[in-house]
Amino acid sequence: MKKYSDLEFLRLSKWQKFCYKIAAFFCSIPHAVGNLFKKIGLFFKNVFVSIGKELADVVTAFTKGDWKTKVSYVIMGFGNIARGQVLRGLMFLLFEAVFIFYMITTGSGWISMLPSLGKQGPQEIYDPILDTYHTEYGDNSFKILLYGVLTIFFIIAFIYTWRANIRQNQVAEKILRSGKKLKSGKQDLHSLVDDNFHKTLLALPLTGIVVFTVLPIFFMILVAFTNYNGAHNNGYTNALFNWVGLENFRTLFSWNVGGVNYAATFGEILTWTLLWAFLATFTNYFLGIFVAMMINKKGIRLKKVWRTILVLTIAIPQFISLLYVSRMFDKNGIVNGALMSLGLISEAIDFWGTAKLARIMVVVINIWIGIPYLMLIATGILMNIPADLYESAKIDGASGWKQFSKITLPYMLFITGPYLLTSFTGNMNNFNVIYLLTGGAPTNTAASGAAGSVGYTDLLITWLFKITTGSEAQYYLASVVGIMIFVVVALISLVVYNMLPSIKNEEDFQ
Amino acid sequence: MSTNNTSMKKHMGLKASTRLSNTAIYIILVIISVIWLIPFVCIVLQSFRVESTWKVGYVIPQQWGLDNYVKLFQTNFPRWYANTFIIALVVAAVQTVIVLCMSYTLSRFRFKLRKPLMQFMLVLGMFPGILGMIILYRVLADLNLVGANSLPGLILVYVASSGMGYYVSKGFFDTLPKSLDEAARVDGATRAQVLTKIILPLSKPIVIYTILTGFMGPWGDFVFARYVSQLKPLGMNAAVGLQSWLATDTMTHDYYTMFCAGGVVVALPVALLFMCLQRYYVEGVTGGAVKG
Numbered sequence: 001m002k003k004y005s006d007l008e009f010l011r012l013s014k015w016q017k018f019c020y021k022i023a024a025f026f027c028s029i030p031h032a033v034g035n036l037f038k039k040i041g042l043f044f045k046n047v048f049v050s051i052g053k054e055l056a057d058v059v060t061a062f063t064k065g066d067w068k069t070k071v072s073y074v075i076m077g078f079g080n081i082a083r084g085q086v087l088r089g090l091m092f093l094l095f096e097a098v099f100i101f102y103m104i105t106t107g108s109g110w111i112s113m114l115p116s117l118g119k120q121g122p123q124e125i126y127d128p129i130l131d132t133y134h135t136e137y138g139d140n141s142f143k144i145l146l147y148g149v150l151t152i153f154f155i156i157a158f159i160y161t162w163r164a165n166i167r168q169n170q171v172a173e174k175i176l177r178s179g180k181k182l183k184s185g186k187q188d189l190h191s192l193v194d195d196n197f198h199k200t201l202l203a204l205p206l207t208g209i210v211v212f213t214v215l216p217i218f219f220m221i222l223v224a225f226t227n228y229n230g231a232h233n234n235g236y237t238n239a240l241f242n243w244v245g246l247e248n249f250r251t252l253f254s255w256n257v258g259g260v261n262y263a264a265t266f267g268e269i270l271t272w273t274l275l276w277a278f279l280a281t282f283t284n285y286f287l288g289i290f291v292a293m294m295i296n297k298k299g300i301r302l303k304k305v306w307r308t309i310l311v312l313t314i315a316i317p318q319f320i321s322l323l324y325v326s327r328m329f330d331k332n333g334i335v336n337g338a339l340m341s342l343g344l345i346s347e348a349i350d351f352w353g354t355a356k357l358a359r360i361m362v363v364v365i366n367i368w369i370g371i372p373y374l375m376l377i378a379t380g381i382l383m384n385i386p387a388d389l390y391e392s393a394k395i396d397g398a399s400g401w402k403q404f405s406k407i408t409l410p411y412m413l414f415i416t417g418p419y420l421l422t423s424f425t426g427n428m429n430n431f432n433v434i435y436l437l438t439g440g441a442p443t444n445t446a447a448s449g450a451a452g453s454v455g456y457t458d459l460l461i462t463w464l465f466k467i468t469t470g471s472e473a474q475y476y477l478a479s480v481v482g483i484m485i486f487v488v489v490a491l492i493s494l495v496v497y498n499m500l501p502s503i504k505n506e507e508d509f510q
Numbered sequence: 511m512s513t514n515n516t517s518m519k520k521h522m523g524l525k526a527s528t529r530l531s532n533t534a535i536y537i538i539l540v541i542i543s544v545i546w547l548i549p550f551v552c553i554v555l556q557s558f559r560v561e562s563t564w565k566v567g568y569v570i571p572q573q574w575g576l577d578n579y580v581k582l583f584q585t586n587f588p589r590w591y592a593n594t595f596i597i598a599l600v601v602a603a604v605q606t607v608i609v610l611c612m613s614y615t616l617s618r619f620r621f622k623l624r625k626p627l628m629q630f631m632l633v634l635g636m637f638p639g640i641l642g643m644i645i646l647y648r649v650l651a652d653l654n655l656v657g658a659n660s661l662p663g664l665i666l667v668y669v670a671s672s673g674m675g676y677y678v679s680k681g682f683f684d685t686l687p688k689s690l691d692e693a694a695r696v697d698g699a700t701r702a703q704v705l706t707k708i709i710l711p712l713s714k715p716i717v718i719y720t721i722l723t724g725f726m727g728p729w730g731d732f733v734f735a736r737y738v739s740q741l742k743p744l745g746m747n748a749a750v751g752l753q754s755w756l757a758t759d760t761m762t763h764d765y766y767t768m769f770c771a772g773g774v775v776v777a778l779p780v781a782l783l784f785m786c787l788q789r790y791y792v793e794g795v796t797g798g799a800v801k802g
Contacts, residue, residue, distance in 0.1 A: 202611065204611065205609075209670070294538060311785075316781050318730045320553070320776060324552075334569055431640070465640055465733060
């Protein structure tokens with residue numbers, strides 16, 4: 001594509017400028033994606049370089065360190081204790097003892113079973129004395145995977161602590177050489193409410209995040225490479241599942257798996273998800289600004305009343321309003337009743353019956369849900385736009401529309417760019433609105449063979465939920481879908497986020 | 511004189527046009543208000559309907575009465591209500607502490623892992639939360655914290671990852687001047703004292719905002735509550751319970767007006783609380799959006 005200089009650009013007609021900008025936007029996408037991969041590559045390069053550096057540092061610390069440091073390589077915390085920092089040393093020692101004990105008793109077992117996910121499942125064993133059968137539980141793949149992952153986390157934590165232990169020795173040597181004193185145990189404790197207060201504050205939140213978010217996600221990523229499904233949950237009767245490699249990803253992207261076209265199903269849901277996110281974000285955005293501007297216009301009275309009425313949709317728990325509104329539009333709901341008694345229609349409209357109508361309804365009702373938030377946000381921002389901008393525009397004779405398109409909108413877009421991005425990705429995963437309004441209906445008959453009874457209004461997230469519930473839950477497929485959601489969200493976020501400054505530059509020379 | 515006259519005319523014209531546009535705006539606003547209020551008015555009216563429990567094509571009941579509310583308290587609804595209320599209270603308290611710890615630290619301290627930590631949590635947030643639910647359910651099931659016994663399990667799930675939602679309150683702490691901290695530090699206060707004696711008293715708006723959102727979250731949560739309770743009547747929260755009344759057509763036939771009554775009972779306290787604390791919510795939401 002031909003690039004115009006600033007001067008050439010200014011000479012273009014309005015329509016040409018518009019086309020040029022759109023073309024420029026799409027032409028910059030490959031570049032942005034390329035940059036993204038370059039960045040990912042750089043990230044991994046940096047990781048490896050820093051690991052190498054750490055290793056080299058560990059080796060030099062060993063060769064140059066004194067005997068206390070050298071012993072610490074085997075007995076953690078020895079250097080600390082020998083130099084008088086008993087409290088720190090004991091903590092290290094305790095951690096090492098617990099780690100070794102755990103690894104010998106159970107940890108090594110879990111790790112060794114991880115590659116096979118268990119060999120002997122539950123079986124009935126004949127007991128000749130009592131003349132009955134009893135169940136021998138044997139291996140349980142779920143537990144092996146879970147505790148295997150936990151053990152891996154534990155090993156990583158141990159390596160990190162071991163490295164910290166060595167660094168402590170290095171630092172202590174340096175301090176002693178310069179003739180200063182080391183911190184005592186009491187000072188260490190005191191620093192937890194002072195210089196190291198951030199460690200105290202972060203301990204609880206981070207533990208929660210690691211245990212309840214990082215671990216489950218790591219586990220589920222691994223599940224995507226197994227054949228774990230709902231049948232493996234039933235009372236330990238069939239507790240063994242195994243690794244299947246990339247099989248599940250192949251399923252999702254192939255045209256024919258046992259008569260089901262997963263690729264088309266996935267493609268259709270993904271397209272609708274993106275379309276939905278786009279429509280939901282931008283309809284709310286522009287209509288919200290519009291409503292906010294109306295309420296905030298000079299001379300409009302009862303501002304508080306209008307605002308309060310709108311805010312009611314935020315105040316009332318969403319599930320009530322969503323469930324109720326979806327029933328209002330039922331075939332024998334209030335809306336049809338009202339329209340029929342007014343004589344506008346002779347036969348009830350099935351709002352949730354056809355794909356097109358249901359999709360339109362979802363977007364429209366989402367406007368009802370979403371405008372109040374945008375109204376609040378836009379009100380806050382509108383108040384911050386310098387009033388003299390409008391004054392001077394008025395003096396120059398700018399019309400109301402000109403003022404909006406040249407001042408208000410650019411200002412809003414500039415400030416809320418990141419918000420738009422997060423609300424786009426948030427809408428992609430907007431479970432509540434879709435599930436409570438339609439539950440995914442109407443059913444997509446073309447995808448009837450696929451797991452989780454796909455519907456035309458299903459987003460990827462509601463599809464994922466449907467796959468994981470019920471007796472035929474296919475956890476492996478759900479985690480593949482989850483990974484795909486992550487990939488799409490991450491790609492969009494990173495690419496668009498890196499392009500936001502360029503949007504800003506465009507605004508500058510308008 | 512003549513110039514004066516034309517300017518007068520122009521002035522009059524402007525005035526007339528603003529009056530016209532204001533009238534138009536009033537009309538639109540009234541229409542919007544009606545659209546926004548209709549569902550809520552309807553739900554209240556239908557909750558008082560006695561003659562039938564089914565969806566009928568009209569709104570105003572032919573026979574008024576409190577039957578639906580009375581019947582409501584003969585079902586499992588009080589249990590669901592209590593469940594949700596307890597969860598909301600505990601989550602509001604614990605989540606506030608966790609979010610404040612997280613956001614204050616990330617706003618005020620400069621440590622080596624700060625940036626990587628924030629980036630890591632950003633990436634983590636891109637995974638759909640439901641995904642982890644599958645394994646959490648199995649683990650909670652082994653601890654016997656699911657089904658009818660789901661209260662502690664649900665609280666644990668809500669609270670544990672709440673540290674990820676630190677953005678809004680971090681934005682708030684970023685606006686508090688750092689010189690406050692420094693002055694106190696010069697006077698010999700420890701970091702902990704700075705937080706409890708200086709920052710917290712100034713943070714009333716954000717504390718209230720965090721408590722409010724923490725309290726309202728569990729009332730509206732559907733997906734986790736449904737997953738953990740596995741539709742066991744005693745373990746459901748209000749959202750899952752009321753939804754179960756509309757799950758099938760036959761259920762809807764018997765429970766529709768009771769659902770309306772239940773909705774009103776759930777919405778009233780939450781909405782009242784929200785309306786009272788609206789100011790703090792608006793501050794939080796606008797601040798959050800501007801910061802990005």
